[in-house]
Each structure stands twice: as C-alpha cells, then as structure tokens.
Amino acid sequence: MxxxxxxxxxxxxxxxRTDSAGVSVAAAAWRRLxxxxxxxxxxxxxxxxxxxxxxxPWLAPYDPGERMLGDQVIRARDQIPPPxxxxxxxxxxxxxxxxxxxxxxxxxxxxxxxxATLIGxxxxxxxxxxxxxxxxxVDTVVMRAVDVMLSIPGLLLAVSIGALFSQPNQFTVIxxxxxxxxxxxxxxxxxxMLAQRHSxxxxxxxxxxxxxxxxxxxxxxxxxxxxVIVQSTLVLAISIIDAxxxxxxxxxxxxxxxxxxxxMLGEAQxxxxxxxxxxxxxxxxxxxxxxxxxxxxxxxxxxxxxKSRR
Amino acid sequence: MALLEVRDLSVVFKRKxxxxxxxxxxxxxxxxxxxxxxxxGESGCGKSVTSMAxxxxxxxxxxxxxxxxxxxxxxxxxxxxxxxxxxxGQELGxxxxxxxxxxxxxxxxxxxxxxxxxxxxxxxxxxxxxxxxELLDKVGIPDPKRRLSEYPHQLSGGMRQRALIAIALACRPxxxxxxxxxTALDVTIQAQILALLAELVKETDTALIMITHDLGVxxxxxxEVNVLYGGRVVERAGxxxxxRVPRHPYTHGLLASIPRLDAPRGERLSPIRGSVADNIPWxxxxxxxxxxxNAIDTCVEVTPAMEPDPVVAGERLLRCHNxxxxxxxxxxxxxx
Numbered sequence: 001m002x003x004x005x006x007x008x009x010x011x012x013x014x015x016x017r018t019d020s021a022g023v024s025v026a027a028a029a030w031r032r033l034x035x036x037x038x039x040x041x042x043x044x045x046x047x048x049x050x051x052x053x054x055x056x057p058w059l060a061p062y063d064p065g066e067r068m069l070g071d072q073v074i075r076a077r078d079q080i081p082p083p084x085x086x087x088x089x090x091x092x093x094x095x096x097x098x099x100x101x102x103x104x105x106x107x108x109x110x111x112x113x114x115x116a117t118l119i120g121x122x123x124x125x126x127x128x129x130x131x132x133x134x135x136x137x138v139d140t141v142v143m144r145a146v147d148v149m150l151s152i153p154g155l156l157l158a159v160s161i162g163a164l165f166s167q168p169n170q171f172t173v174i175x176x177x178x179x180x181x182x183x184x185x186x187x188x189x190x191x192x193m194l195a196q197r198h199s200x201x202x203x204x205x206x207x208x209x210x211x212x213x214x215x216x217x218x219x220x221x222x223x224x225x226x227x228v229i230v231q232s233t234l235v236l237a238i239s240i241i242d243a244x245x246x247x248x249x250x251x252x253x254x255x256x257x258x259x260x261x262x263x264m265l266g267e268a269q270x271x272x273x274x275x276x277x278x279x280x281x282x283x284x285x286x287x288x289x290x291x292x293x294x295x296x297x298x299x300x301x302x303x304x305x306x307k308s309r310r
Numbered sequence: 311m312a313l314l315e316v317r318d319l320s321v322v323f324k325r326k327x328x329x330x331x332x333x334x335x336x337x338x339x340x341x342x343x344x345x346x347x348x349x350x351g352e353s354g355c356g357k358s359v360t361s362m363a364x365x366x367x368x369x370x371x372x373x374x375x376x377x378x379x380x381x382x383x384x385x386x387x388x389x390x391x392x393x394x395x396x397x398x399g400q401e402l403g404x405x406x407x408x409x410x411x412x413x414x415x416x417x418x419x420x421x422x423x424x425x426x427x428x429x430x431x432x433x434x435x436x437x438x439x440x441x442x443x444e445l446l447d448k449v450g451i452p453d454p455k456r457r458l459s460e461y462p463h464q465l466s467g468g469m470r471q472r473a474l475i476a477i478a479l480a481c482r483p484x485x486x487x488x489x490x491x492x493t494a495l496d497v498t499i500q501a502q503i504l505a506l507l508a509e510l511v512k513e514t515d516t517a518l519i520m521i522t523h524d525l526g527v528x529x530x531x532x533x534e535v536n537v538l539y540g541g542r543v544v545e546r547a548g549x550x551x552x553x554r555v556p557r558h559p560y561t562h563g564l565l566a567s568i569p570r571l572d573a574p575r576g577e578r579l580s581p582i583r584g585s586v587a588d589n590i591p592w593x594x595x596x597x598x599x600x601x602x603x604n605a606i607d608t609c610v611e612v613t614p615a616m617e618p619d620p621v622v623a624g625e626r627l628l629r630c631h632n633x634x635x636x637x638x639x640x641x642x643x644x645x646x
Contacts, residue, residue, distance in 0.1 A: 200411035207365055208426045208477065209398035222416045
C-alpha cells in the first residue's frame with residue numbers, strides 16, 4: 001500500500017517539476033510559434049536573407065562594381081550582356097555582373113532595414129515612454145507633434161526628409177526612413193503605457209512605495225513592449241520598401257558601385273521596355289524579404305496577443 | 311491615542327462640467343495595534359475610496375480629500391509624495407482584491423517580493439531574495455525556493471493571494487489594509503486566507519483594516535465593524551453586538567438578506583429594496599431613506615447624526631432616527 005502511495009507521490013512531484021517551472025510570457029509565446037507554419041515560413045525567409053547578406057562577399061562570383069562585360073554593351077542598339085557561361089543572369093546596362101549585384105545588394109538592404117528600425121524604435125521608445133510615464137503637458141506636446149507627423153503619408157514624409165539632405169548617402173536614406181517610424185512607435189508605446197498606468201499591478205506597486213522610476217522601467221515598460229516589438233518586425237519590412245523607394249527616386253546613395261536593390265530597380269526602370277528582367281530580379285528580392293518579415297511579425301503579434309489565441 | 315485615527319474623512323470627485331460626487335462623507339474611525347476593524351457595505355459605498363485616501367493613492371487632479379488621517383500622530387493627508395512613498399510598504403501595507411492583476415505578469419514572484427525589501431530595507435538583491443523565500447514559506451507557500459522563479463500565471467489563485475500578502479507584510483508594516491482580499495477566491499481558499507491573515511496580524515500585533523462586503527468575513531475576523539452607506543458610517547459596533555442586535559435598518563437588511571441554510575425550502579430571499587443607484591447625498595435627510603422600511607417623515611427632512619444608541623447597551627454609534635427595535639428573546643436578553 002505504502003509503496004503505491006510513494007509511487008504516486010513521486011509521479012506527482014515529477015509532474016509538478018516538469019510542469020512549466022518558470023515559464024515566462026516570452027517562452028510561452030515561443031512554444032506556440034514553434035508549431036505555427038506561417039511563422040516558420042517567414043522565419044525561414046528572414047534567416048536565409050540574413051545568411052545571404054552576411055555570406056554574400058564569399059558567395060558573389062565577381063566584384064559588383066566592375067564593368068567586366070562592358071564590351072558587350074552597345075548603347076546605340078540598346079544591347080546589354082545576355083545570360084552566358086559564368087554569368088547566369090547576364091550583365092546590367094553598363095556591363096556589371098547582375099548576379100553579383102543582387103547578392104551583394106542584400107547587405108545594403110539588410111543594413112537599411114535593421115538600422116532604420118533600430119533608430120525608429122529608439123526614438124519611439126524615448127518619446128513614448130516620456131509621454132506615457134509623465135503624462136500631463138509632456139504627453140500633450142509629444143503627442144501633438146506625433147499627430148502632425150502621422151498626418152503626412154509615410155512615404156511622402158520620408159521623401160521630404162530625404163530631400164532635405166543636399167548630399168544624399170546611405171545614412172541619410174536610413175535616417176529619412178527611420179524618422180517616419182518614430183511617431184508610430186511613440187504612439188503605440190504611449191497607448192500601452194497608459195493602459196499599464198491604470199492597471200492593478202501598478203497600483204499595487206505604488207501601494208508598496210516603489211519609486212516612480214522603478215514603476216516606469218520595471219513595471220510599466222516591460223509590460224508595454226509586446227506590441228512595439230511586433231511592430232518593429234513589420235517596420236523592418238516597411239523600411240526596406242521605403243528605402244528602395246527613396247533609392248528608386250534618386251534620393252539614395254549616388255555611388256552606384258555599391259549595389260542596393262531599390263537603386264537597381266530605379267536604374268532598371270530606364271530600360272524597362274527592352275530589358276524587363278533587370279527589374280524583375282531586385283523587385284522579386286524586395287518582395288520576398290518584405291513578405292518574410294511581415295509573416296514573421298504577424299504571427300508574432302498573434303502569439304503575443306492573448307485575444308487572438310485559439 | 312490610537313495607531314490610526316481617521317477623523318471626518320471626505321473624498322469628493324470633481325470633473326469638469328459635472329456635479330461633484332461625494333464618495334466618502336465624513337468617515338471617522340480608530341484602529342489600535344492588533345485590532346481588526348471592518349469597513350462593510352455594498353458596492354459604491356466608499357469602502358475602497360476610504361482606504362485609497364488613507365494610503366494616498368488617489369489621483370491628485372479632480373479629487374479633493376479633506377479631514378484627517380493620523381498615523382502614529384503623523385497626519386498622512388498632508389505628507390509630501392516622497393514622505394508618503396517611504397511609508398507605503400514600510401509602515402502601511404495593502405492587499406488588493408484581484409491577486410492575478412495585482413501582480414506584475416512579466417516579473418517572477420521572487421523579484422516582486424524582493425523589490426519591496428530592497429526598496430525599504432536597502433538590502434542587496436541576494437539578501438532580499440533569501441528573505442523573500444522565508445516570507446513565502448511563512449505565508450504557507452510550499453517549496454518557496456522554486457516559487458521564487460515562477461511567474462504569477464503559474465500560481466493558483468490562493469497561492470497568488472498568499473504571495474500578495476507576503477509582499478504586503480514583507481517590511482512588517484504596522485497597519486495593513488486588506489481591500490476585499492478574498493473576493494476573487496473560492497470559499498475553501500477564502501477560509502485559508504482569512505485564517506492566515508488573522509494569524510499574521512495576531513503574531514505581529516499589526517492593525518488591520520478589513521474592507522469587505524462579505525458579512526461572513528466580518529463575523530470571522532473583525533473586532534469592530536463600521537457599516538458604510540453612501541459614503542458615511544451608519545452604524546458602528548463590536549462584532550458580537552452588531553450581529554446579535556443590528557439596529558440600523560440597513561445593517562438589519564444586510565443581515566436579513568443572507569440566505570440561510572435553516573430557512574424553509576421555497577422561502578424567498580429578502581433583499582433590500584432598490585439599489586445604490588437611487589443614492590442621494592446626505593445634504594438633507596438620510597441617504598438610505600428611499601430604501602428604508604422604517605423611514606418616517608423626519609428621515610427625509612433631518613440628516614441623522616452619529617450618536618450613541620439610546621436603547622441597546624454596549625459601545626455603539628448609530629446614524630438613524632428610527633432604528634430597528636430589538637425583537638426576539640435573544641435580543642431582549644442583552645438589553646439593559
């Protein structure tokens with residue numbers, strides 16, 4: 001009899017131990033994500049893209065800036081190097097290897113996406129925390145400024161900011177794209193900070209005499225970050241597209257030896273009638289990468305949002 | 311001098327373009343160390359607002375708090391934010407109603423207990439978490455070391471409330487306010503939590519203000535009971551006196567509306583007529599008059615004062631023109 005109860009006790013104890021000891025919100029979300037095909041698909045694209053960007057210097061067969069097929073370009077007859085032995089995608093308008101340019105181009109695109117998101121995230125974090133934590137007139141001033149920025153369509157705003165710089169380069173593109181994202185992050189964070197400010201656990205923390213700073217950074221901010229983190233994965237996709245658009249409009253890096261997908265697309269537009277394939281490749285790359293980040297972001301949002309859990 | 315002396319405490323909510331709303335209207339009571347004082351009443355009678363005002367947790371804007379709340383001789387209502395913050399958690403503890411939403415969901419239990427100890431005792435994180443484990447053990451959480459690293463959603467309701475009590479008692483406050491601490495729990499757990507509170511209070515000689523709408527909780531725990539209606543105390547008596555001879559028609563109604571196991575089958579429940587929505591201010595007449603079965607003409611004309619009960623013995627204050635007569639024999643026996 002006693003051996004049996006001992007066995008049961010041992011089992012119960014084991015169950016209690018294996019049963020999610022110390023599972024945080026993030027870990028619980030990860031469990032759901034692991035089985036979500038949409039997330040896995042998006043994540044696969046993103047991982048492949050990042051790997052490509054990191055490894056492209058070794059993957060690319062040639063220097064993307066060298067006009068190695070220049071002798072095959074005949075301007076008068078609108079002729080460019082066709083796909084051939086050693087150059088599976090052929091060359092561009094000035095005879096540079098298209099495959100190498102696409103591969104190396106991923107570096108710039110990744111940098112734009114990540115940096116623009118980071119800058120936008122940081123700016124939004126500062127403004128949103130200020131507005132949400134302090135409230136009152138700080139909140140009013142910050143939020144009206146945000147409203148003004150949000151009232152201008154995002155891409156138009158990015159183009160305007162980009163056009164302010166007399167000498168555009170890669171960093172001005174990143175800055176212009178990031179500035180557009182700041183008000184979105186700020187507004188999102190401020191909203192969830194406000195909800196946190198009136199929550200029971202913040203009241204409980206106040207009832208314990210916890211200092212204001214600790215309440216903001218330990219109790220309010222971590223609980224407000226969920227939607228902002230999700231937004232940042234979506235912003236990554238948007239930044240890549242926006243940066244491509246700026247490059248396309250000629251507000252990007254003027255040095256065309258360093259390839260960038262958006263700039264390549266812009267260049268290809270000049271020859272879209274005769275050589276549409278020059279546009280297909282960078283366009284397809286942008287679309288796939290943006291899709292990857294968007295799918296990942298959407299499934300993250302679902303996993304973290306308790307209301308959409310099935 | 312009592313540990314906490316609340317005198318004529320009033321809280322008025324003022325919103326732009328709206329009539330000011332008086333949530334608490336001249337509430338006075340004392341709490342001695344080791345004593346448990348109950349604030350009882352239905353939703354919206356000002357129980358929680360009273361406790362929030364004492365703790366200084368009400369918003370600054372649009373709220374007017376007047377009167378006095380002296381803690382150990384110090385006036386709490388005029389203290390600066392910083393002074394008040396240093397006392398909260400240290401000298402004044404509070405246990406809230408909903409244990410799940412009162413805990414931060416993204417921080418481990420251990421950190422939440424340790425946070426208070428770090429804040430008020432100035433201990434290091436390591437020392438604080440050793441104390442946190444002891445505290446969890448003291449409030450009856452099994453395997454406290456493991457629980458320290460767990461998150462609120464992994465604990466059961468009773469366990470969460472125990473953790474909240476541990477947090478509130480971490481710095482051994484001299485006054486503990488429990489705002490409906492058992493409302494969100496099921497009955498068996500309620501009994502455990504109440505027993506735990508009673509034990510801890512007795513052990514440490516803590517003064518306890520018990521806010522509840524549950525007369526069962528009052529009967530089990532409180533030494534003295536204040537019955538609130540419409541922001542005012544309408545009857546105050548020791549627990550035994552109050553339950554044996556309820557004098558105010560509201561108290562009487564509350565007790566009469568409790569379903570009884572020994573009532574005949576099929577007997578209807580006897581609720582108090584109307585609802586607090588008919589609430590009228592105490593400016594002219596008694597706020598309970600529209601719902602009161604004993605109401606007489608004086609009730610709607612003259613606001614009753616808080617006075618010693620002229621009929622029944624014992625320490626009792628009453629705010630009524632026409633109290634319920636002590637009726638049956640048991641009640642007659644304790645009449646003088």
